[in-house]
Amino acid sequence: MTGQVFEGIRVADFSWVGAGPQIARELAFYGATVVRIECHRWPETTRTAGPFKDGITGINRSAFTAAYNVNKYGISLDLNMSRGQEIAGRLVRWADIVADSMSVGAMAKWGLDYAGCKAMKPDIIYYSTSQMGQHGPYSKIKGYGFIGVSLAGYGQVNGWPDRDPLPLFNNYSDFISPYYMIAAVVAALLYRRKTGKGMYLDQSQVEVGVNFLAPLLLDYAVNGRLAGRVGNRDAFMAPHGVFPCSGNDRWIAIAVSCDEEWQNLCNGMGHPEWAGDPRFSTALTRKENEGELEGLIGEWTKSHSAAELMTALQEAGVPAGVVQTAEDLFNDPQLRHRQHFRFLEHKEIGVHAYQSPAYRLSKTPCTFTKAAPCLGEDNEYVYREILGLSDDEIADLLIEGVITTETDMPQVLSGRTRG
Amino acid sequence: MAERDSSLLGGYRVLDLTDEKGLLCGKLLGDLGADVIKIERVGGDPARSIGPFYQDVPHPERSLFWFYTNLHKRSITLNIETADGRAVLKKLVENADFVVESFEPGYMDSLGLGYGDLETLNPALVMTSITPFGQTGPYAHYKATDIVGVAMGGMVYIYGEMDRPPNRLSCPQFYFLGCLHGATGSMVAHYHREMTGQGQHVDVSCQQAVVLSLMVVAEIWDMLKFSYRGMGPFYAGARPGSLPLFSRVVYPCKDGHVFLLVTGASQAGMVASSRALVEMANRDGFALELKDYPWQKIDASSISQEELTRLTDLMQDFIKTKTKAELFEEALEKGILLAPLTNMKDVVESPQLAARGFWEQMEPPELGTTITYPGYPIKITEAPCRVQRRAPLIGEHNEEIYQKELGFSKEELVALRSHGII
Numbered sequence: 001m002t003g004q005v006f007e008g009i010r011v012a013d014f015s016w017v018g019a020g021p022q023i024a025r026e027l028a029f030y031g032a033t034v035v036r037i038e039c040h041r042w043p044e045t046t047r048t049a050g051p052f053k054d055g056i057t058g059i060n061r062s063a064f065t066a067a068y069n070v071n072k073y074g075i076s077l078d079l080n081m082s083r084g085q086e087i088a089g090r091l092v093r094w095a096d097i098v099a100d101s102m103s104v105g106a107m108a109k110w111g112l113d114y115a116g117c118k119a120m121k122p123d124i125i126y127y128s129t130s131q132m133g134q135h136g137p138y139s140k141i142k143g144y145g146f147i148g149v150s151l152a153g154y155g156q157v158n159g160w161p162d163r164d165p166l167p168l169f170n171n172y173s174d175f176i177s178p179y180y181m182i183a184a185v186v187a188a189l190l191y192r193r194k195t196g197k198g199m200y201l202d203q204s205q206v207e208v209g210v211n212f213l214a215p216l217l218l219d220y221a222v223n224g225r226l227a228g229r230v231g232n233r234d235a236f237m238a239p240h241g242v243f244p245c246s247g248n249d250r251w252i253a254i255a256v257s258c259d260e261e262w263q264n265l266c267n268g269m270g271h272p273e274w275a276g277d278p279r280f281s282t283a284l285t286r287k288e289n290e291g292e293l294e295g296l297i298g299e300w301t302k303s304h305s306a307a308e309l310m311t312a313l314q315e316a317g318v319p320a321g322v323v324q325t326a327e328d329l330f331n332d333p334q335l336r337h338r339q340h341f342r343f344l345e346h347k348e349i350g351v352h353a354y355q356s357p358a359y360r361l362s363k364t365p366c367t368f369t370k371a372a373p374c375l376g377e378d379n380e381y382v383y384r385e386i387l388g389l390s391d392d393e394i395a396d397l398l399i400e401g402v403i404t405t406e407t408d409m410p411q412v413l414s415g416r417t418r419g
Numbered sequence: 420m421a422e423r424d425s426s427l428l429g430g431y432r433v434l435d436l437t438d439e440k441g442l443l444c445g446k447l448l449g450d451l452g453a454d455v456i457k458i459e460r461v462g463g464d465p466a467r468s469i470g471p472f473y474q475d476v477p478h479p480e481r482s483l484f485w486f487y488t489n490l491h492k493r494s495i496t497l498n499i500e501t502a503d504g505r506a507v508l509k510k511l512v513e514n515a516d517f518v519v520e521s522f523e524p525g526y527m528d529s530l531g532l533g534y535g536d537l538e539t540l541n542p543a544l545v546m547t548s549i550t551p552f553g554q555t556g557p558y559a560h561y562k563a564t565d566i567v568g569v570a571m572g573g574m575v576y577i578y579g580e581m582d583r584p585p586n587r588l589s590c591p592q593f594y595f596l597g598c599l600h601g602a603t604g605s606m607v608a609h610y611h612r613e614m615t616g617q618g619q620h621v622d623v624s625c626q627q628a629v630v631l632s633l634m635v636v637a638e639i640w641d642m643l644k645f646s647y648r649g650m651g652p653f654y655a656g657a658r659p660g661s662l663p664l665f666s667r668v669v670y671p672c673k674d675g676h677v678f679l680l681v682t683g684a685s686q687a688g689m690v691a692s693s694r695a696l697v698e699m700a701n702r703d704g705f706a707l708e709l710k711d712y713p714w715q716k717i718d719a720s721s722i723s724q725e726e727l728t729r730l731t732d733l734m735q736d737f738i739k740t741k742t743k744a745e746l747f748e749e750a751l752e753k754g755i756l757l758a759p760l761t762n763m764k765d766v767v768e769s770p771q772l773a774a775r776g777f778w779e780q781m782e783p784p785e786l787g788t789t790i791t792y793p794g795y796p797i798k799i800t801e802a803p804c805r806v807q808r809r810a811p812l813i814g815e816h817n818e819e820i821y822q823k824e825l826g827f828s829k830e831e832l833v834a835l836r837s838h839g840i841i
Contacts, residue, residue: 005611018634030607048685051635051642055659057720063638133798136774141751142688145634146668147758150678151769155669155760157589158578164652165676165760166586167668169577170634176596177796179603180447184797186606187427187451190613191802199801207777207796210766214793216590218483219471220763221791227763230589232566235470240566242575242584249648251584253570314561321567323575323585326640326647329630332571337556340627341637353641358597358627359604360553362534362620364611 004031005364009189012088012095013037013072014112016044018145018171019129019205020101021068022178023185027097028071029357029366035091035382036072038375039079040404045144047375053349059375059407060348066372070344070354074373075382076404079110083402090387092117092124096192097185100128104139114200123198125188127181133204145171145205152209157216160231173209180208238286239265242323243298245306251323252306254297254313261318262286268316269300346371379403426452427802431609433517434458434508435492436499439466440625441521441549442488443598448517448605449491450795450804456820457492458499458508461839463813473786479813480785486810487792494811495820496841499530504840510825512537512544516612517605521549521594524559534620544618545608549601551593553624563625568593572629577636579649586649596632597625656719664719667731669760670738676760677738677746681731683717688756690714695753696734705737767791781809817841 009032013024021036028034038044046064053061078084088110092098098117100107107113107128114126131148132138141147149155149168159166181203188199210217216227232253234240240255256262259282266275274280274296279289286293301309306322313320322328329335330353338360341353349371357366383389383403397403428451435445435457449455457464466488467479474481498504509532512518518537520527527533527548534546548554551563552571566587569575574592579585604621612618630637636647645657652669670677684690693714700706709730738746743759750757759765772778779792795804821827821841835841 005607005614026603026607042687045685045687046635048687050685051639051657053642055643055657055720063642064635067635067638132771133775136771138751138771142754143756143758144680144686146678146680147756150758150760151766151771153761153763153766154588155676155678156762159586159589160580160583163580164669164671166578166580166649167652167654167678168588169647169649169654170574170632170636172632175632175634176599179599180796182603183447183606184427184451184799186610188799188801190610191427193613195801197801199799201800202798204775204777204796207772207775207793210772210777211793211796212592212595213590213763214487215471215484217763217766217793218487218790221767222473222483223471223475225471227589232584232586234566237564240564242566242570242586244584251570251575253566253575253587255564255566257564317562319562319564319567321561321563321571323570324573325576326573326633326636327644328646329573329637330640334552334556334558334624334626335630338553338624338627340630349642353637355631355637356627357604358600358625358631359547359621359623361604361608361611362622363617364608364619 003364004367006030006032009033009097010095011035011097011099012091013099014107015099015101015129017046017101018068018174019177020099022175023127023129023181024072024097024099025068025070026178026182026357027185030364031367034072035378035386036069036074036373037077037079037088037091038074040076040375040407041078043375043407053352058348063349063352066346066349066352067354069372070368071370072373073378073382074376075379076376078402078404079112081400081402083397083400085110085112087387087397087402088112089120092120094386095121096125096189098124098126100126101130103142104130104134118198123192123196125185125192125198125201127185127201127203129177129181129203129205131205133207134202145174148173148205148209152206153213153216154209157213157227157229159229161229163229165229173205176212177203177205177208233290236283236287238283238290239293239297241294243294243301245301245309246303247305250306252301252309252320253323254318254320256286256318259283264317265313268313268318269297342368344368344371347374347377376403376405426804427799428453430454431516432456432514433519434511434515435519437519437521437549438464439469440551440594441519441598441601442466443595444519444547444549444601444605445492446488446490447598447602449807452802452804452807453517455492456511456816457489457494457811459494459496459813461496461498461841467813486790489810490792491807492811493808493816493820494814495817496814498840499532501838501840503835503838505530505532507825507840508532509540512540515541515544517609518544518546519549519601519605520546524548524550524554538618542618543612543616545605545612545621546618547601547605547621547623549594549597549623549625551597551625553627554622563593565591565593568625569629572626573633573636574629577633577647577649580651593625593629596628597623600628600631658720662724664722664724664727666727667735670735672738672746673740673742675743677743677757678760679734679738679757681727681734683719683722684715685719688754691754692756695755696757699749699753699755700734700737703737703740705740706733709733779806781806783809785812814841
């Protein structure tokens, strides 16, 4: 562990589900010690919704949970019990950072909100991430990323102008928000180093989502124009779209941003004469005759494989890429070169894939030290080694049910595969 | 230079050499208080031609894309393809903390400005390179635009109508995602530099950033060998050994659409949500047959498609009689997992965003009007983030930087300008 960026930094991770746990995962990739606190009595949605190993339900079989908790220690603790809150307080005193992504008010109920934690550890850095932020008329909303995505305007800009809006299966704002927070938390650690002061960071995931639609937001705020759905078209580029290829539901994305790329595309298609066709020879005429152009290109692409086309068009100097499926991502030679997927052995799932950060640091690469924990997997290490509890104390906590061991929600495991 | 402790990154300097692919990264560092200098090519950055434009006037000082992605920054012009230009850049690098660039891999090296060169000048420098696929590898030199990039990252396949090609979001995300991860990586490297004095190179792949945004799509493949595909207004749940389960999630209502999830007890809050919605529908005489429905027993691995469709059809009959506001008001009060699909007008008028003090307003003197910007999405107690200044005009800060800071004389500035270097 020597030489790791965040060596010695400790995180008490009370966050759960999607957006929250990704934040401390990043710190754990670079050497921070992260303890994730969970409870068998209310297992988080990712543990109960799957996807499960072999499709068989089980609280420790979900790759959804595993994905965001790699490199962390996992403990079980009932925060509704006063002894549980007391133990949580010990973790707060141990920690540099406290992480929260619960519904607004939950941490306060346990005495673990920022004020409570600051009283225990004056220089604590504490972050909360929630759909709406900690105050305001909608702040009490309970919900998942789809609520945030819907309220941030995404629902109206996914799909086709002549059809209803489409949902964003990936709860997109849950997967942008963590990275805003990581950058701010790292800055907060350095701020504390210089000033001795901790701080509180309160994130609204809806506000993150709005930032990623800023050009559309400004177009409305400044010009009064309401953005709509445009399918795969672009305001200026043509051709610009997703075209059919041979095989079942296979597609290629092609975008032509200038006349030179248009000529390259015509050569690539074996129709150099189209380059000079007055219907398509300039950016304006291509845009004007876009429908016709798309038809011609689709006729050509549909008898070729997407992978073949990408190679040939890139060779010819045209931006083109396979519309990759999840399966394709695992076989993508570029992602493989970047070691995007790493395989670790999880206690119940077995060997399975974890994702790496999108950036590579030349001198302090990320590390994969530990598959994600089963619920309570690291109780012994954390309670004994980190918090210094005696065997007798640990035994008492187990008997009292403060350290939880099994779920008493038999119906909760529905076996539904998320999505 | 600003005081180092007045904001989180106060006094740290970023040299921003990027084009549209990397502009947001410097903006994000500027959000935290960094002193960001946008180094534009002579005549202005090509990203200034990206719309939409203020009052729809396509002019390099009117791009709303530019306004947003260059908040906080100062601008100087510099031609780094000339020897004099490179010398000027190297001088700036000596006192910089971050360099962000988004050229094709190898370009900076070809100018003698690669990380190896700059590290010699300033060993503490953090240099961040943002490219579609990363600096090395079989696709490192592939051309990408937004649609090509999000397609390669797996984000297009998961959206779409069943009878049409999969589609991208109608607002580019590929480079924004790369920039977000670039800013994150820059901060991790910054921390290491502050602790050890050692800088490093941060090599970002926008494609990987897209893959990380797909929620559980990769994991579904890993566990179940099912590639999630966009299915119109439905979610498609993989069920090993049987056909995927289609669950409607987008519902037309009286004045638009709402998102609603009706699923099993495995989703926290779901049972209470469904009960509350049925109660609301019952009041209006809808979905009466669901009055005592055993929601806690819904099991998505075994429920039949017919039964789930019956449930969601009954919801649909009720929802289409209500407005977005009527539905959302009760959803907020009763914990129903439903939200309106908002547009930008709804977003701008949101009482929640107003109550949070989310919006930032600037009055650029040359426009004589107020521009509203999305604010920083994290409230920070000790060091709140503020907009430092509006996006710069082309070369607006040439004198300030070249004369006052680097000590060039007026004559030297004129000479540099006449040689097309600034």
